[in-house]
């Protein structure tokens with residue numbers, strides 16, 4: 001465990017200044033302000049600090065009065081965003097939460113003057129740490145530091161009850177295990193498994209947001225493994241539709257292999273995750289109708305953007321194409337050079353490898369792509385429409401066809417420069 005004051009001094013000066021400004025303003029008004037939650041935890045672990053959350057016993061009305069630049073983000077929950085030293089900080093009021101009859105939002109929020117009681121509503125012990133930035137005093141009413149020292153993630157209070165109150169905590173559990181490199185406390189996975197129905201109360205948007213953070217975070221294979229070990233994977237990925245995914249171990253193995261190898265380009269991690277865990281038939285040839293119907297139902301539930309949906313369906317089309325006896329031709333080059341091409345080929349190879357199928361053809365194709373000069377993959381000498389017009393080819397659909405055809409010829413190495421490309425076009429029979 002690191003020395004907190006040293007870590008605090010490593011935080012960038014502007015953010016430190018903002019926290020101190022808020023703390024001093026509250027101190028003058030007779031309140032003690034605390035940095036709380038993930039920021040304190042990450043400082044202790046020496047990890048990069050994300051958003052800054054603070055808390056005190058000052059009620060929202062008083063906070064709004066003290067800070068002229070403030071936005072009420074969750075008034076009913078006692079949260080106000082305040083601007084200090086050019087930064088926005090979420091400043092909450094100590095509170096208790098009572099009853100989660102819908103498994104999503106507390107039925108009632110009650111303010112309290114007690115830091116200890118505020119700690120009781122937080123999800124994990126390491127998220128119930130408080131730091132007074134003016135004195136560097138730490139309050140740790142739920143023994144979160146001891147859990148961090150043991151390297152374990154534990155719920156505040158009875159795990160099953162806490163997961164049943166709010167299904168989002170189940171997803172946060174998997175994310176924190178991976179991101180913080182912690183082990184589950186004894187009984188945590190069992191409690192999570194027996195509360196898995198509460199995932200049905202989490203909206204598709206929140207599920208997708210958590211999956212994105214898991215996919216992009218470090219040790220993303222650990223996060224998905226934790227979901228599987230606690231029997232949450234199916235319900236999470238399908239937003240409550242399916243308890244267990246078909247071929248779950250196979251999908252996990254594929255995710256592990258590709259994510260450990262770091263094969264997903266930045267920005268495609270979530271698309272890769274969905275493509276693996278929602279694939280209608282892992283490693284099999286997919287029909288267009290199968291892709292369409294899976295995409296429609298699954299992406300609607302997850303509220304996936306059309307861009308994300310397109311990335312995933314492209315991965316399915318391409319991985320299926322590459323697995324289905326691909327040839328060393330222009331169609332393959334077009335498939336490979338697109339943004340999802342290399343990852344789709346990696347997927348095709350991984351599925352085959354995991355299913356013990358012949359992968360020689362995919363390997364050969366990969367070796368062929370690797371050997372191809374850039375000028376074959378992205379020919380830069382192709383004649384423009386204007387140049388073809390000047391050579392007497394009329395504008396119209398036929399010209400479009402010819403331009404695509406001459407690009408195919410370039411991809412296949414039949415034409416190698418602009419002169420031969422133009423000759424090739426002119427030689428293509430009578431023009432309609």
Ligand code: ATP
Pocket residue numbers: 036037038039050051053121122123124127128166168169
């Ligand atoms: P990160 O910002 O890296 O996701 P964090 O722990 O700061 O981690 P936030 O979502 O910023 O997470 O929440 C701030 C704090 O609020 C948490 O540390 C935790 O104490 C509390 N909290 C957040 N979500 C929940 C929840 N669903 N149930 C109980 N407490 C929660």
Ligand code: MG
Pocket residue numbers: 037038039050051052053
């Ligand atoms: Mg946070």
